[in-house]
Amino acid sequence: MRTGLVCLGVLCVLCGACVAADKQRPNIVLVLADDVGYGDLACHGNTHVKTPQIDVFAREAVAFSNFHVCPVCSPTRASLMTGRYNFRGGVADVFGKACCMDPAEVTLAECLKGAGYATGIFGKWHLGDDAEHAPNAQGFGEALVHRGPSMRKYTNPTLLHNGKPVERAGYCMDIFTDAAISFIRKNRSQPFFVYLAANLVHTPLQVPPELAAEFAATGLSESTRRLYGMIRSVDNNFGRLRAALKELALEDNTLLIFLSDNGPCSGSVPLDRHMAGLHGLKGTVYQNGIRVPCFMRWPGGFAGAAKVTRLAAHIDVFSTCLEACGIAAPPEGKPDGISLLPLLKDPSASWPDRTLFFQWDSGQIPRRGHAYAVLTERWKLVQPCGMDMRQQQHIRNRYAELCRLQGRGERSIDGPPRYELYDIAADPGETKDLAAEHREIVERMKQQYDSWFTDVAARWLKAAGSPSSQP
Known part of the structure; x- marks a missing residue:
């Protein structure tokens, strides 16, 4: 967070004219899967995995077939939050100080919070756990997260709720989704930003037995059956989230985004896992390490059931959300990305040949x-x-x-x-x-x-x- 009062003051000035128009400004719900590759969805040709909820969403949304991220977790997350290449904000790796984002970076949560949005993160932050780097110091009013890059125990875990350790009962994806839905219900009368950052399907491959059992007859290795069971949990909970938005009559004015932070990890047998013809894996800069699923839907803002083939990336999400909300980009920390809203409204719109x-x-x-x-x-x-x-x-x-x-x-x-x-x-x-x-x-x-x-x-x-x- 940059000099708090200056940043907040600028944002409030920029947003003051919009306060009366809260109901027209969309809610933002960003769902980020962990280590889910482009080929890990049924809608991308995977004949083993079961992702009916995401598949339906992909058909109804604007689907980006040429969307790219960093090869690993923290760098992608830093770019999503700031719209800037991760090196700028001090993030270079997934361990140690190099995964702690500079507190001076202006995040999407800070921008939206300054504009009157309720802001909450549920799941994986992975940009620093200490008080200076934690999500509550980076614009999130509500935070239920786990420490570090992964969890040791996915069932009945110890989490951080607004910086304080808490014990929660149940499976991690269910816990995080329950908290996100509760946050939405509580804040449905004002615009909100929900960042549901799943820790699935990151290793260790811990999954409720009944979910892995769905893939027992596939002939796949045990690790891939577990992994597809974890994807099943992501899909089930994504469906629950959408159902809650619909029940609360919030769906039409919510920009809902689903994507992944990088390609498939090395935790499953390579050829057991459908890779949609792409080369490489997580950690490499080949396509299967950096090209990921990305779907966006906002019925009140643009038509769905469309496909965008132009080059887009993680650095574009920040500017896209701000433009959708009518909020100017912060004067400090110029984004490297550009808003995708023109393509969302018209996939054939003029678009630069970017590098x-x-x-x-x-x-x-x-x-x-x-x-x-x-x-x-x-x-x-x-x-x-x-x-x-x-x-x-x-x-x-x-x-x-x-x-x-x-x-x-x-x-x-x-x-x-x-x-x-x-x-x-x-x-x-x-x-x-x-x-x-x-x-x-x-x-x-x-x-x-x-x-x-x-x-x-x-x-x-x-x-x-x-x-x-x-x-």
């Missing part, structure tokens, strides 16, 4: 040139190597195993840098490397990356005392 950047090298300090991708509507440059920390060896091993099982040969993301170029519009599975045929495109995109890194990692480079140094 987006993704990097995770698994270190506490970002390292230039390690494990990154540069993405446009047509081209994707991949430098997959350099995610080399010891605690992430399981991702590197699983990637190599996945390549063998998928018939891609002996491939590795260990070793020195290498540069691959894909015509991603024609080859979403990243099967044909065109780098040797288009060296000029490779060099141009490498230069674009280098300029981007110097910009977004400025805080880290300044601390190192050499803004242009290579690692």
Whole structure:
């Protein structure tokens, strides 16, 4: 939170004219699944998983088929909250200080709270647990969350309620959804922002036996049966949330967003899990690590049952929500993303051919040139190597195993840098490397990356005392 009084004062001035129009401003409900890949939904061709609630929503909503996020949890969450690339806010990893977002960052919750919204988070925060970094210090009036990147016990867990430890009975996804629905009921007479950030399907793969049992006859491995049971819980609770909005006559004026924070984790047998033809997995900058499901619906704001194929990303959610609510972006911390509202209203609307950047090298300090991708509507440059920390060896091993099982040969993301170029519009599975045929495109995109890194990692480079140094 930036100098609280200044920020809040600016926001109140910006929103003062809207106070009388509260009933016209939409509620915002952001549902973020954890480690759910693009291919983990029945509506994306998965014939084993059961996601009837999400499937119906996907048909009724505007579906983004070209939506991208960071390869791992905390960086995506930081960008969702700020509309900025995660390095800007001090988030580079999923452990230690590097997953604690700078309190000076202005969050979506702060902007909405300053405009008179009730704000609540339920589930996984993963941007810092201490008082300075906790969600209550970042604009959330109500917070029921777990600590860190994952929970040890998914049934009858110990959680943090507004910073204080509490014991809750039941399965985690049910607990978080119950709390979100209760918050909605309590605040239905004013605009509200609900951030339901599921911890499912993150490991450990703990699931009620009856949910995993639904997949007993599939022939899938035990880990994948458990994982699909966890997705079943996400789907069931998403349906409960929608039912509550409908019951309270809030559905038409609620912008409801469903997406995931990254691709499938290494916790299940690779070929057991439907991957929709995409390459890679969580932790890699290949498509299956960064391309995720994303659906948005707001009956009072735009027509549904549409598909958007233009390039969009996590950094766009912040500006989209603010524009939908008629709130100007904060003067501090200019967003890197842009509002998707024009595409939501008209999927054929004019849209820039953007260049987006993704990097995770698994270190506490970002390292230039390690494990990154540069993405446009047509081209994707991949430098997959350099995610080399010891605690992430399981991702590197699983990637190599996945390549063998998928018939891609002996491939590795260990070793020195290498540069691959894909015509991603024609080859979403990243099967044909065109780098040797288009060296000029490779060099141009490498230069674009280098300029981007110097910009977004400025805080880290300044601390190192050499803004242009290579690692």
